[in-house]
Amino acid sequence: MSYEVSAPAERGRFAKASVRDAEVEGRTVLLRADLNVPLEDGAVADDTRIRAALPTIELLRDRGAAVVLCSHLGRPRDRESELSMAPVAERLSELLGTEVGLAPAVAGDAVREAAAGVGRGEVLLLENTRYEPGETKNEEALARGLAGLAELYVNDAFGAAHRAHASTAGVACHLPAYAGLLLEREVRELTAVIDDPGRPLVVVLGGAKVSDKVAVIERFLEIADEILIGGAMCFSFFRAQGKPTGDSLVEEEGIALAERALAAAEDSDCGLRLPTDLVLGDEFSADAEPRPLNGVAVPDGMMGLDVGAATAASYGEAIRAAGTVFWNGPMGAFELAPFAAGTRAVAEAVAESRGTTVVGGGDSAAALVSFGLADRVDWLSTGGGASLELIEGKELPGVEALLDSEERGARSKEQPTGLASEDHVA
Ligand code: ADP
Ligand code: MG
Numbered sequence: 001m002s003y004e005v006s007a008p009a010e011r012g013r014f015a016k017a018s019v020r021d022a023e024v025e026g027r028t029v030l031l032r033a034d035l036n037v038p039l040e041d042g043a044v045a046d047d048t049r050i051r052a053a054l055p056t057i058e059l060l061r062d063r064g065a066a067v068v069l070c071s072h073l074g075r076p077r078d079r080e081s082e083l084s085m086a087p088v089a090e091r092l093s094e095l096l097g098t099e100v101g102l103a104p105a106v107a108g109d110a111v112r113e114a115a116a117g118v119g120r121g122e123v124l125l126l127e128n129t130r131y132e133p134g135e136t137k138n139e140e141a142l143a144r145g146l147a148g149l150a151e152l153y154v155n156d157a158f159g160a161a162h163r164a165h166a167s168t169a170g171v172a173c174h175l176p177a178y179a180g181l182l183l184e185r186e187v188r189e190l191t192a193v194i195d196d197p198g199r200p201l202v203v204v205l206g207g208a209k210v211s212d213k214v215a216v217i218e219r220f221l222e223i224a225d226e227i228l229i230g231g232a233m234c235f236s237f238f239r240a241q242g243k244p245t246g247d248s249l250v251e252e253e254g255i256a257l258a259e260r261a262l263a264a265a266e267d268s269d270c271g272l273r274l275p276t277d278l279v280l281g282d283e284f285s286a287d288a289e290p291r292p293l294n295g296v297a298v299p300d301g302m303m304g305l306d307v308g309a310a311t312a313a314s315y316g317e318a319i320r321a322a323g324t325v326f327w328n329g330p331m332g333a334f335e336l337a338p339f340a341a342g343t344r345a346v347a348e349a350v351a352e353s354r355g356t357t358v359v360g361g362g363d364s365a366a367a368l369v370s371f372g373l374a375d376r377v378d379w380l381s382t383g384g385g386a387s388l389e390l391i392e393g394k395e396l397p398g399v400e401a402l403l404d405s406e407e408r409g410a411r412s413k414e415q416p417t418g419l420a421s422e423d424h425v426a
Contacts, residue, residue, distance in 0.1 A: 012192035017403040024065035030150035034159035035071035056180040066118040070126040107145035115149040143170030156180025159383035161398030172401035189379040198323025206231030207329025210254030221268040230331035246298030277308025290338040306332030307342035316349035328361040351376035360387035
């Protein structure tokens with residue numbers, strides 16, 4: 001997936017002011033991106049999210065802005081150096097072909113000084129925003145400290161937009177706040193699935209837990225034509241139907257939720273389909289021998305680790321014929337080679353579908369990448385949790401905090417309040 005986001009198709013709905021319309025020439029812009037990448041041996045293991053952030057960074061540089069960039073990385077407890085942004089700065093320098101400096105912290109005098117020294121077209125990366133305990137508490141002092149580094153704020157961190165943190169939401173109260181290109185494209189692609197989908201709209205949901213996705217199921221029961229369920233999630237449904245699940249992974253709290261979803265499906269025009277056959281193993285291991293089960297009653301001593309071939313084929317047929325496909329969550333334990341076939345079949349059908357295809361979720365995205373199919377979908381969302389909350393119909397604080405598109409002219413003339421010098425965070 002190349003993340004060509006600079007000219008988003010006018011799809012879906014977006015009511016916020018875009019960075020494309022911001023006057024950034026000669027000004028310092030605080031850019032919040034989602035650079036929360038996996039690390040291995042002190043280096044970036046997968047730079048997808050960094051590459052997805054490039055279009056907005058390049059736009060700001062091309063237009064003569066001084067860019068002060070920030071993101072969180074992992075879940076630091078005590079500013080541990082293993083979660084420093086240093087490897088990100090290094091990879092970003094390579095991708096941009098220019099030196100990206102790393103600030104010594106997130107806020108404070110030294111950071112303020114470093115930010116003031118960023119020239120037009122230059123990029124300074126702040127340290128991990130979660131090094132500051134005030135970040136996840138959305139503390140006013142940190143929000144003001146961040147705002148004090150710049151004259152404008154741009155949020156491109158869709159993957160963190162469902163969190164009201166200082167760098168994603170709080171800071172936007174103190175500076176004229178614009179949407180980055182990726183964040184806009186994400187919201188447009190996902191709202192297009194809900195508002196105006198090509199029919200039939202086929203939704204494929206898998207993964208580990210019903211509780212993660214029940215709100216999404218209930219929303220789609222009102223909108224979609226068919227919901228196809230797979231993954232360990234299906235065992236909560238089978239238990240709700242009184243079927244034996246053997247040693248399969250069952251989320252106990254999910255059983256009541258599944259029961260509720262099954263009842264809602266009764267009253268809905270949307271079909272809710274469950275697997276009709278499975279692949280079993282005797283342990284969660286790549287060494288387990290895959291055993292097809294014609295049916296879904298799992299005997300004791302065995303666990304369902306993938307959907308069966310008949311289920312994969314019939315789900316694939318529905319996906320290929322869809323006008324729109326939304327897929328979140330693998331069909332089985334795809335990390336284990338003997339149990340990847342169901343997820344692979346769904347991924348191939350999504351790639352071949354005649355319809356518009358949107359995929360969200362960390363593991364589903366990883367599955368697509370591992371099958372070499374990431375470029376064959378229309379949109380691969382960078383935001384797992386955020387994409388689900390948007391579909392559920394929840395407001396995303398990181399999006400809500402931005403200027404409305406018609407508000408832009410008026411509020412951008414206001415004096416930013418974050419520049420008061422006594423407000424910095426040490
Ligand atoms: P996503 O990140 O795409 O939203 P989830 O995190 O909800 O997906 O679920 C992915 C996880 O679910 C994977 O680690 C996968 O191994 C696991 N999983 C899926 N099906 C099964 C199953 N039948 N038994 C055990 N684990 C499963
Ligand atoms: Mg996951």
